[in-house]
Amino acid sequence: MEGNKNVIGLVRETKNYWERRVGLTPKDVKRLVNLGIKVLVQPSTTRCFTDIEFQHAGAIITEDLSEAQLLIGIKEVKIIDLLPKRTYMFFSHTLKAQPYNMPLLDTLLEKHIRLIDYECIRNDSGRLVAFGTFAGNAGVIDFLQGLGKYLLMRKMSNPFLYERFSYMYYTLAEAIENVRRIGKIISTEGLPVGLGPMIWGIVGTGRCADGAEEILVNFPHRFLTPQEFLIFEPSEESNFIIYIVKFGTKDLYERISDGGFDRKEYGSSPHLYKSVFKEKYADRLSVIVNCLYYETKYPKILSVDDFKQGIGRLLGICDISCDYKGSIEICRKFTTPEDPFFLYNPGDDRIYKLVQEHVQNSLLYHSMDFLPSELPRDASQHFSNKLFNYIIELAQDDPNLPYEELTLNPEIKYSMMTCHGELTPKFKYITKLREEKSHEVKVVKEISLDEEIANVISGCREIVSDLQNAFYYQEISSESKESIIKIARLLRESDPSLPN
Numbered sequence: 353m354e355g356n357k358n359v360i361g362l363v364r365e366t367k368n369y370w371e372r373r374v375g376l377t378p379k380d381v382k383r384l385v386n387l388g389i390k391v392l393v394q395p396s397t398t399r400c401f402t403d404i405e406f407q408h409a410g411a412i413i414t415e416d417l418s419e420a421q422l423l424i425g426i427k428e429v430k431i432i433d434l435l436p437k438r439t440y441m442f443f444s445h446t447l448k449a450q451p452y453n454m455p456l457l458d459t460l461l462e463k464h465i466r467l468i469d470y471e472c473i474r475n476d477s478g479r480l481v482a483f484g485t486f487a488g489n490a491g492v493i494d495f496l497q498g499l500g501k502y503l504l505m506r507k508m509s510n511p512f513l514y515e516r517f518s519y520m521y522y523t524l525a526e527a528i529e530n531v532r533r534i535g536k537i538i539s540t541e542g543l544p545v546g547l548g549p550m551i552w553g554i555v556g557t558g559r560c561a562d563g564a565e566e567i568l569v570n571f572p573h574r575f576l577t578p579q580e581f582l583i584f585e586p587s588e589e590s591n592f593i594i595y596i597v598k599f600g601t602k603d604l605y606e607r608i609s610d611g612g613f614d615r616k617e618y619g620s621s622p623h624l625y626k627s628v629f630k631e632k633y634a635d636r637l638s639v640i641v642n643c644l645y646y647e648t649k650y651p652k653i654l655s656v657d658d659f660k661q662g663i664g665r666l667l668g669i670c671d672i673s674c675d676y677k678g679s680i681e682i683c684r685k686f687t688t689p690e691d692p693f694f695l696y697n698p699g700d701d702r703i704y705k706l707v708q709e710h711v712q713n714s715l716l717y718h719s720m721d722f723l724p725s726e727l728p729r730d731a732s733q734h735f736s737n738k739l740f741n742y743i744i745e746l747a748q749d750d751p752n753l754p755y756e757e758l759t760l761n762p763e764i765k766y767s768m769m770t771c772h773g774e775l776t777p778k779f780k781y782i783t784k785l786r787e788e789k790s791h792e793v794k795v796v797k798e799i800s801l802d803e804e805i806a807n808v809i810s811g812c813r814e815i816v817s818d819l820q821n822a823f824y825y826q827e828i829s830s831e832s833k834e835s836i837i838k839i840a841r842l843l844r845e846s847d848p849s850l851p852n
Contacts, residue, residue, distance in 0.1 A: 367427040452834065497692075552639045635662065695717065
């Protein structure tokens with residue numbers, strides 16, 4: 353391996369201009385420097401921490417990172433920028449053999465790079481480096497901003513008009529302080545006539561749900577259990593507080609045959625269950641904050657047909673889970689900081705821009721899939737703190753040892769995807785998965801090219817929305833990228849003169 357021990361490099365993020373997070377903060381760089389570790393930082397004008405802050409911490413600002421043996425980023429590093437025989441840490445998006453990143457994986461192997469993917473740093477309790485809490489924080493803050501505008505369009509002045517988008521705050525603490533100020537207005541002046549009781553339903557558990565709750569509890573509030581919510585009646589306090597109801601899996605689903613629920617059975621045989629969220633709860637909520645983990649095998653909590661039956665008191669949905677046509681089926685567009693909301697009209701099952709002519713019969717929807725980037729300083733501090741001890745260990749590691757002889761912390765060793773030109777044992781499955789995916793695009797020529805392409809498009813849940821979002825230079829989903837690759841291959845098979 354090349355590069356020097358005890359020299360690390362912080363790479364510049366190039367994938368998306370909204371990606372302002374860093375793997376190491378200046379504070380932790382200073383700690384590393386004090387331990388005798390040399391830190392090189394590629395200059396950047398978009399990071400949430402300036403080059404000067406890193407320089408004051410003892411880092412060397414330089415384009416050339418070749419002296420470093422360990423290189424740290426957030427998102428994928430461009431293939432052209434990868435230095436051979438180094439150790440890299442970043443989110444690679446290769447775990448599912450995503451076709452669009454297989455050239456990246458091949459290059460990592462060809463250049464004998466050791467890749468440690470943050471997504472794989474785990475112990476028995478789960479992921480150790482994750483940003484879900486910040487997604488919950490940012491999602492609710494952003495939704496409050498949109499809610500203020502939405503209510504005003506419905507001729508209702510309201511205290512949420514004093515909220516800003518989360519990326520407009522220097523720190524999360526500043527954002528929370530502003531929520532508290534809005535809360536004081538609610539507690540003294542009350543909510544607008546006709547808005548109370550304002551009931552927020554947090555759907556799901558885990559870090560995202562915790563992050564959403566962290567914001568909402570700064571309003572004057574009262575928690576209701578799902579059972580209490582079923583018999584809840586407004587009182588005099590209802591115009592001066594918000595209510596928060598937290599829904600777990602057992603509250604959302606019941607067995608089709610007898611109405612029971614068994615968590616283990618639900619996990620293994622979800623087809624035996626149906627959602628009861630609409631019939632029991634949804635129509636009485638003001639806002640749904642969706643933090644539910646979803647896979648296609650699970651029942652949707654709200655379908656298009658559910659919305660056609662009416663939306664009751666529902667004003668909007670803050671969809672932090674952001675699964676295209678997922679647990680909430682009407683999520684078929686991803687939003688961006690430039691275009692953060694859309695309106696959904698259940699009457700005609702159509703999506704509209706947030707404009708006054710459509711606001712009366714529609715609900716507000718927020719579905720941004722890179723929310724942690726909107727709180728970059730706090731997210732980076734959390735990230736850097738989690739990585740710090742691992743970085744010390746890797747900086748002092750002997751990268752020339754065979755994988756089997758590495759004495760690294762198991763959490764790091766088993767998150768290393770590539771080593772000395774090979775996939776490590778835990779990730780050998782990617783080779784087989786790649787082969788399976790390559791067979792998927794070998795289409796039997798029994799239908800026309802137009803029909804084949806139409807089938808690919810209809811089978812991709814989010815390609816239209818993603819291509820719209822690409823206009824704003826936002827990253828598109830792996831599913832859409834795979835579909836685009838399939839279409840390109842079909843076109844080239846029909847006309848070999850086209851570029852590969």
